[in-house]
Amino acid sequence: MSLPPLPPLLDETLRAVTRRYRLPSITAASAQTQRPSPATALALAIEQARAAMVHGEVPGEALKRAFVEALARMVHQAMRAESGDPAFQAMVLRHRAAQVREYASLSAHADRDRRLIHATVNAIAHPARQQRTLPGRQREALAQLHASASSASWTELYDTVPRLLDMPEIANEPQFERGLTRLVDGPELQRLRRLEALAADELVRQYVSLWDRHGPRSGSSTAAAQGSVSQQRGAAVEALAAQALEALARRLNETQPGLASYRVVTSMRVPASIPASPERAKSEWDVVLLRHAEAVHETAAWDVCLLVEAKASVDAATTDFPRLLRGLRLLAHAQQHVAYSFETQQGPVSLNGASLSALTTDEAGLTRAVLYCSDAPAEATPRLLSAASRMQLLSADASLEFASSLTDKQHADSRDLEPVWHQLLESPRWAAVLNQYPMLRQVRGLMVHTEDLVAAINGTAQNGRPPGHSVE
DSSP states (O other): OOOOOOHHHHHHHHHHHHTTTTOOOOHHHHOOOOOOOHHHHHHHHHHHHHHHHTTTTOOOOHHHHHHHHHHHHHHHHHHHHTTTOHHHHEEEEHOOOOOHHHHHHHHHHHHHHHHHHHHHHHHHOOOOHHHHOOHHHHHHHHHHHHHHHHTTOOHHHHHHHHHHTHHOOOOOOOHHHHHHHHHHHHHHHHHHHHHHTTSSSHHHHHHHHHHHHHHHTTTHHHHHHHHHHHHHHHHHHHHHHOOOOOHHHHHHTTTTOOOEEEEEEEEEETTTTTSSTTTTTTOEEEEEEEEEEEETTEEEEEEEEEEEEEEESHHHHHHHHHHHHHHHHHHHHOOTTEEEEEBBBTTEEEEEEEHHHOOOSSSSHHHHEEEEEEEEOOSSSSSSSSSSEEEEEEEHHHHHHHHHHHHTTTTOOOOGGHHHHHEEEEEEEHHHHHHHHHHHHHHHEEEEEHHHHHHHHHHHHHHHHHTOOOOO
16 A cells, blocks of 8 residues: 655655755765765775676776775774774774773673672662661671672672671571572672773773773763763754644644644654564654544544654764664554554554555655654765764774784785675675665655754745745
């Protein structure tokens, strides 16, 4: 089933809105770039290779040479001491040093291990429980146990447990004894003690310093503050997008005097009743324009007209795009003759299954049904290589080995990077990188600035407003 035709005002608005984030074709991009950066040169080489393969051709030696030389330049650039990429430098250090790899592996479990340790210690030595213990060496040991856990002094905590186990008061409390034994014998405390010991290693300290330069550590107050700022930015963009669509809904309703056929909802959550797996799919849509539909089984229902996602940056939209596509496929599994209840900020809303099942992920379907909205300025020189593709290229084993040779001041031949070229052309794991430029163009083609959307709404309404209606 296909979606019904868009109302003329909405169709005109989507056609008229300026797409300031749009990327040129690769031919135009190549012509505009006289001295490309390594990342741009890589994007051009990758897209030329993809285009050759689409036409059944094998990318030639000259293209391979251009790719590996650009990748070598990008690795050199990322390894610069002052202006390089600390995240990549940390990856190279992890690749080179066993103790850094061990530290990184243990760090992956650390948050969970700390939570389990704190829960066990609180069950035994919470300050409120300490107050119920008579003053003396048992209370002092319990206080030290709790203080060690609170300060992440894992070796000190480990050394405190035997003292408690030797106390007759604990021996007479089987629950305490079991908890302490589980604490000292469990893998969580062993991992945290090893992590504590490794933290003193010089290479590990260098590794941690590089990650700190890259950004605040997960769980830190700085990371929490940045997360709060990002949420505020996202909420602000979402509010601007909602205001724009509210204006569009009013314009659409003005074309049908006496009828309120269009409305806007926000934070629309996908119900579990849609018969498909929601795994890794978008489960909540930021702003949605709805059109009144015929009742389904005597239930007042609405059709989806436009799905809008608010993003603070182009990179955020690019990262989100695979989830968005999976979200559309999830909605398209709706049964045509069923009305589905969605929760929104405006309360429950019933959507027509036929409208949802008609959603598609082909270019035409996306163009008429989806917008990314942002208030970020368009870059003077857009990046042609996505952040995710850049990191996958840099984190390939051959790239890390090449960077290790640079670190050791050894000769590094760009031909050593040829395995990355072959992976790009042959491995399914590299398909997203191979197809990264078409995806970037598609995402950025769906992206509009909130000011441009408002201008297009006002402009099309001015051009096609019904008689007797003024424009705000």
